[in-house]
Amino acid sequence: MSIKKVSIAIATSVLLATAAVAPAQATGFAVAADKTTALIAAGDNVNVTISDLPANTGIYVRLCAGTAAEALVGRPADCFGQGSWATNNSAYFGYGAVDAANPVALAVQAQFTANGHDINCLTQACGIHIRRDHLNGTDYSLDRFIPLTFADPTVVDAPPASDPVASPVVAPKNGVSHSPGKVTFTIVNKKGKTVTVYVGTRRVVKKIPNNNYKLNVVAPTRGWFTAVAYIGGVKILSKKFTN
Numbered sequence: 053m054s055i056k057k058v059s060i061a062i063a064t065s066v067l068l069a070t071a072a073v074a075p076a077q078a079t080g081f082a083v084a085a086d087k088t089t090a091l092i093a094a095g096d097n098v099n100v101t102i103s104d105l106p107a108n109t110g111i112y113v114r115l116c117a118g119t120a121a122e123a124l125v126g127r128p129a130d131c132f133g134q135g136s137w138a139t140n141n142s143a144y145f146g147y148g149a150v151d152a153a154n155p156v157a158l159a160v161q162a163q164f165t166a167n168g169h170d171i172n173c174l175t176q177a178c179g180i181h182i183r184r185d186h187l188n189g190t191d192y193s194l195d196r197f198i199p200l201t202f203a204d205p206t207v208v209d210a211p212p213a214s215d216p217v218a219s220p221v222v223a224p225k226n227g228v229s230h231s232p233g234k235v236t237f238t239i240v241n242k243k244g245k246t247v248t249v250y251v252g253t254r255r256v257v258k259k260i261p262n263n264n265y266k267l268n269v270v271a272p273t274r275g276w277f278t279a280v281a282y283i284g285g286v287k288i289l290s291k292k293f294t295n
Contacts (some may be wrong), residue, residue: 078193083113083182085188086155090203092282093162093174094250098200099155100180102138110139110149110185113193115160117169119177121186123197128181130166133159137185139206152212160167162170162202173202203287207252224264230271235279237267237289271295 086099100113113137117130138152139145148154160181162173169177179199184191227238235251243263249256251269258267271277274295281289 062096072171078104078106079118081194082199083196085198085200087285088198089093089201090285090287091160091162091200092248092285093202093205094253094255094280095159095161095203096285098158098160098180099196100151100158100182102153105140105152106131107176108141109194110137110141110144111189112137112180112181112183112185113156115158115164115178115200116181116281117166117171117173117178117183117197118197120179120199122177122195123177123179123181123195123259127183127195130169130171131162131181132161132166137150139185160200173200174204178202195201197234205287205290207279219224226281226289227280228291230291231278233271233273234268235271235293237269237279238245239265239267239281239283239288242283247279247281247283247288249279251279 058215080103082103084101084103086101088098089094091098103110105111112135114131114133116131118128118130119187120174122128136158137149138156139149140152152258158225164171177199179197182194182196184194210218224238224240226240229236229238235257237247239260242260242265247258247260247267249269254269256267256269269279271293272295276292276294278290278292280287
């Protein structure tokens, strides 16, 4: 075989390999998430908006381990639960699919198990993977990936530096304490806000009625646990306790 023919053969092979790794993307199709950073590790919801989905088409929306670059090479295998099935074909609404014309509410959490693997999105890359549904699983043109990050609930806020000339009158401040059987969250100057607290696996959501609010939550009786409080998706308190 001549050198010219060999060169043509090699070039053709490279083009074919590239096409297999990065298939053509559907024109106009796009996805977006309403929040992608500082998600609540114990459990949060992300609303995914779908634009210009081809007619009579369904997709899967799932939280998966991996990066956008890895998703171009191969679809993620370790994903959280079944995710959401969205479509613009109303014939499938009665089979568990949701209407793709509306934002898809996707439940996410930092730690989960998939295919026998323990996934921790606090220490490894994760994101929302979008792909064509089971009705045409070999269609890669709709594959998309949205990276996500979670707020680490084990990080303890550092106390403010002491002020040697401060007034001896100590103003109330946010805090969390543990006594036998309960955890007490003290939240100041947040009247009217909604606070979400986690004590171990227990979750409590309350509207704050005053500016010096104390919320008591039943605590685990054995081992260690973390107590965390969020307002508006922002962590305001976090502390680890040991029984």
